[in-house]
Amino acid sequence: MSVKKCPLGKEELEALSKRFPTPFHIYDEKAIRENARQLKAAFAWNPGFKEYFAVKAAPNPYLMKILKAEGFGSDCSSYPELLLSEKIGVVGEDIIFTSNDTPAYEYAKAKELGAIINLDDISHIQYLEDEVGLPELVCCRYNPGPLKGGNTIIGHPEEAKYGFTREQLFEGYRMLRDKGVKRFGLHTMVASNELDGSYFVETAHLLFELVGELSAELGIEFEFVNIGGGIGIPYRPEEDAVDIEAVAEGIRKLYEEWILGRGLKPLDLRMECGRMVTGPYGWLVCRVLHKKNTYKQFVGLDACMANLMRPALYGAYHHITIPGKEEAPRDLVCDVTGSLCENNDKFAIDRALPTIEIGDLVVIHDAGAHGHAMGFNYNAKLRSAELLLREDGEVVQIRRPETVEDYFATLDFDGLPDFEA
Numbered sequence: 073m074s075v076k077k078c079p080l081g082k083e084e085l086e087a088l089s090k091r092f093p094t095p096f097h098i099y100d101e102k103a104i105r106e107n108a109r110q111l112k113a114a115f116a117w118n119p120g121f122k123e124y125f126a127v128k129a130a131p132n133p134y135l136m137k138i139l140k141a142e143g144f145g146s147d148c149s150s151y152p153e154l155l156l157s158e159k160i161g162v163v164g165e166d167i168i169f170t171s172n173d174t175p176a177y178e179y180a181k182a183k184e185l186g187a188i189i190n191l192d193d194i195s196h197i198q199y200l201e202d203e204v205g206l207p208e209l210v211c212c213r214y215n216p217g218p219l220k221g222g223n224t225i226i227g228h229p230e231e232a233k234y235g236f237t238r239e240q241l242f243e244g245y246r247m248l249r250d251k252g253v254k255r256f257g258l259h260t261m262v263a264s265n266e267l268d269g270s271y272f273v274e275t276a277h278l279l280f281e282l283v284g285e286l287s288a289e290l291g292i293e294f295e296f297v298n299i300g301g302g303i304g305i306p307y308r309p310e311e312d313a314v315d316i317e318a319v320a321e322g323i324r325k326l327y328e329e330w331i332l333g334r335g336l337k338p339l340d341l342r343m344e345c346g347r348m349v350t351g352p353y354g355w356l357v358c359r360v361l362h363k364k365n366t367y368k369q370f371v372g373l374d375a376c377m378a379n380l381m382r383p384a385l386y387g388a389y390h391h392i393t394i395p396g397k398e399e400a401p402r403d404l405v406c407d408v409t410g411s412l413c414e415n416n417d418k419f420a421i422d423r424a425l426p427t428i429e430i431g432d433l434v435v436i437h438d439a440g441a442h443g444h445a446m447g448f449n450y451n452a453k454l455r456s457a458e459l460l461l462r463e464d465g466e467v468v469q470i471r472r473p474e475t476v477e478d479y480f481a482t483l484d485f486d487g488l489p490d491f492e493a
């Protein structure tokens with residue numbers, strides 16, 4: 073069971089919406105910090121443990137600075153994400169650059185920042201060398217293929233576009249060694265939104281064993297293994313959060329057996345979670361604009377898929393509450409929709425909710441990761457503001473809502489030819 077509670081109640085949200093009109097995303101700084109500390113504490117047995125926050129989950133510099141203050145690095149996947157990290161002072165090996173199908177200019181920026189470059193494919197060894205030169209430290213992304221079972225968002229590893237095969241991994245590190253690379257890391261990411269903690273323990277096991285084999289075969293030493301991101305969050309109230317302490321303890325036992333027990337050099341354990349870091353601590357707050365009764369009952373919000381795409385994209389469940397009616401009987405079964413001209417623009421389908429009136433506030437839970445970040449401008453919809461509930465109870469705007477001017481910023485109306493002349 074997980075409790076679905078927004079830190080602000082009806083009165084506070086009503087007052088807030090006078091300053092910042094709905095829809096908006098709001099994040100809870102205190103809860104983000106507490107969760108970050110809990111993660112670090114669980115892995116304190118590994119002195120080099122580091123979480124690299126997956127920037128794509130919530131690319132907002134305020135949130136990133138909070139996480140930096142908690143000792144997290146950045147996991148970047150593109151040039152602008154590298155710039156974001158640089159702007160908040162996360163540079164050097166506090167960045168891991170895990171990209172795929174990567175253009176040379178992105179590698180160049182990663183190298184300039186001194187980021188750890190995590191290669192997605194064996195062909196990128198030569199590409200990186202030719203385009204920007206090899207750094208002293210290189211990490212490779214392993215795809216275990218059929219050795220690892222599937223997971224719903226990422227799918228079966230052998231179908232995934234990411235990573236080196238096992239054979240390529242041996243070949244790749246050999247090439248890197250022979251080209252003079254001195255420092256090595258090993259990475260994998262085979263899960264997304266996985267709630268079974270044992271999955272991550274198994275992943276660490278896979279990597280520890282592989283470090284032993286690669287070290288023995290190639291005579292190289294590894295500095296770290298990165299078990300990737302993908303720790304799930306309980307989007308549904310009946311689901312349980314992953315027991316991080318149990319995962320950390322499971323990994324510690326394997327580390328002692330497979331790394332220390334075999335006389336390998338001590339390793340830093342790394343991960344690059346996004347969802348579990350900010351996901352449960354962000355809410356999309358919106359308002360009921362219309363009610364419609366046809367073959368079904370519809371509740372139309374002032375937000376749409378541009379603000380939160382996961383339900384429409386993956387059929388993902390996001391819990392919905394109506395502030396002030398948290399305890400009311402849920403006697404209305406309805407589809408909760410946005411305004412896009414796309415029938416899948418629905419936040420919920422056949423959801424049981426309390427009786428809803430036009431003008432009611434609506435809180436969509438667990439929108440703190442892959443929420444605002446996935447927003448898009450289809451149908452010329454504008455993305456909403458992001459707000460932060462500070463630890464002292466103040467609310468600050470950490471991203472203003474988009475305006476029509478933002479939407480038109482890439483167009484040149486003055487330069488339009490006069491086709492009618």
Ligand SMILES: *Cc1c(COP(=O)(O)O)cnc(C)c1O
Nearest residue numbers: 126170301302303344345346347
């Ligand atoms: C998306 C992604 C992450 C973060 O995933 P979460 O599910 O948010 O934890 C980490 N690493 C890589 C390579 C990714 O693609």
